[in-house]
Amino acid sequence: MKLCCAAQLEAVRPRLQVPLISVGCEGWTSNEGSFELQEETNMTRRQPSLERSYDGFMGDRALDLINEHYGEGIDIYSLWAELPDVLNAWWRGFENVPSHPAQLHYAWLNNEDGTPNGLGLNDGIRLATTTAIEQLELNYSKPIALLDVGCGVGGTALQVDLCLQRQKVRDYEIHGISIVADQVKLASRRCRKLGATKSEFLIGDCLHLPYESSYFDGIVAIETFCHIPPEDKLNLLQGCVRVLAQGGRLVILDGYVAREPRTADEEYWHRVFRNGWTLPELITAEEMSNLAIESGFDVENSFEGSSQVGPSVKLIYRRGKYIFMPLLRIYRLLKRLGHDSRLLQRTGVHTPNAEAFLQAGSAQKELAERDMMAYHVHVLRRPMYAAWPLSSQPLGRKL
Numbered sequence: 037m038k039l040c041c042a043a044q045l046e047a048v049r050p051r052l053q054v055p056l057i058s059v060g061c062e063g064w065t066s067n068e069g070s071f072e073l074q075e076e077t078n079m080t081r082r083q084p085s086l087e088r089s090y091d092g093f094m095g096d097r098a099l100d101l102i103n104e105h106y107g108e109g110i111d112i113y114s115l116w117a118e119l120p121d122v123l124n125a126w127w128r129g130f131e132n133v134p135s136h137p138a139q140l141h142y143a144w145l146n147n148e149d150g151t152p153n154g155l156g157l158n159d160g161i162r163l164a165t166t167t168a169i170e171q172l173e174l175n176y177s178k179p180i181a182l183l184d185v186g187c188g189v190g191g192t193a194l195q196v197d198l199c200l201q202r203q204k205v206r207d208y209e210i211h212g213i214s215i216v217a218d219q220v221k222l223a224s225r226r227c228r229k230l231g232a233t234k235s236e237f238l239i240g241d242c243l244h245l246p247y248e249s250s251y252f253d254g255i256v257a258i259e260t261f262c263h264i265p266p267e268d269k270l271n272l273l274q275g276c277v278r279v280l281a282q283g284g285r286l287v288i289l290d291g292y293v294a295r296e297p298r299t300a301d302e303e304y305w306h307r308v309f310r311n312g313w314t315l316p317e318l319i320t321a322e323e324m325s326n327l328a329i330e331s332g333f334d335v336e337n338s339f340e341g342s343s344q345v346g347p348s349v350k351l352i353y354r355r356g357k358y359i360f361m362p363l364l365r366i367y368r369l370l371k372r373l374g375h376d377s378r379l380l381q382r383t384g385v386h387t388p389n390a391e392a393f394l395q396a397g398s399a400q401k402e403l404a405e406r407d408m409m410a411y412h413v414h415v416l417r418r419p420m421y422a423a424w425p426l427s428s429q430p431l432g433r434k435l
């Protein structure tokens with residue numbers, strides 16, 4: 037059974053059996069002029085306000101930053117949809133706009149060969165989820181339990197839940213976990229309101245998955261591992277092995293470094309990018325595969341999706357430059373004149389992270405143009421035998 041909700045998605049579904057772990061991302065290049073980080077943001081290279089990225093083990097500071105980024109910054113993310121839905125969400129709130137994808141990941145807008153797949157932004161965002169779910173190869177004739185690690189505001193769960201309902205699949209449950217309380221509350225509210233009756237969400241640290249061993253038939257992690265510091269990724273992978281049933285798959289969609297910075301500028305953009313999106317040090321896709329093997333997974337498939345998500349990079353940049361930046365300026369001007377616009381606050385312009393977020397969109401474009409980033413899909417399978425000691429206790433650090 038196919039999970040695609042729209043015939044349109046089915047028609048453009050990329051070929052998925054691409055056996056490679058490689059770098060290079062032609063699809064991420066752009067000929068547009070970039071807007072100057074310094075000019076647009078008042079951030080000089082001599083005095084960079086880079087305080088939001090973090091290194092090392094997740095300490096309180098890192099968790100606070102993520103909470104701030106995704107909690108207070110929820111409104112900024114409502115920008116990631118087709119424009120009528122963006123306006124609607126700002127006006128009426130995420131949960132009142134069913135057509136808003138409410139997913140915080142890149143859209144798949146190109147085919148593997150870099151040609152446009154013809155989808156609009158909303159469907160491009162949903163295609164990423166469809167791709168992940170299809171790679172799980174679930175058997176829908178049996179009861180199914182799915183986990184979305186780092187579930188954001190629940191858009192993935194909602195898409196899958198409604199789709200399974202339409203496909204008349206009865207025996208399934210979908211669980212999502214995020215460390216950000218505001219996201220989980222919004223995800224629960226939105227799913228309840230929009231009819232995703234079998235989706236449940238928990239506030240928790242995915243390094244300490246609060247689920248029974250061998251419970252899930254499939255796990256997706258869409259752009260969540262990037263938030264986990266390198267030394268903790270193995271821990272998260274081991275946690276996923278533990279909660280997956282034998283033969284179950286974990287599908288990871290994420291961004292990676294394709295090469296190290298070579299110049300001071302490249303180093304700078306890297307830091308601005310990590311800073312604005314509150315990221316620890318990133319690893320390569322190949323390092324991810326090695327960690328997966330170390331944790332006990334079989335790497336069933338690993339392929340690059342840089343071409344597919346390439347247009348997202350340009351779109352994020354353009355939305356920042358032509359929509360968010362003008363709004364930020366208007367908001368600040370009004371504030372200087374003594375008016376703290378509640379309406380504009382709904383766009384996230386007032387959040388502490390707004391400016392750094394904007395800078396990251398620009399820095400990301402610079403990195404992509406230099407082939408410094410790559411996007412990958414990893415399909416990992418828990419072997420049918422359990423040859424390693426499976427802890428009955430969740431692995432990882434307590435929240």
Ligand SMILES: C[S@@+](CC[C@H](N)C(=O)[O-])C[C@H]1O[C@@H](n2cnc3c(N)ncnc32)[C@H](O)[C@@H]1O
Pocket residue numbers: 102106138139140141185186187188189190191192213214215216219240241242243257258259260263264
């Ligand atoms: C880029 S967002 C992706 C959200 C969602 N997967 C989607 O595609 O819409 C990253 C998500 O990872 C979550 N996250 C980051 N670190 C986490 C942790 N230690 N435990 C649980 N969730 C975490 C964030 O709260 C956020 O929901």
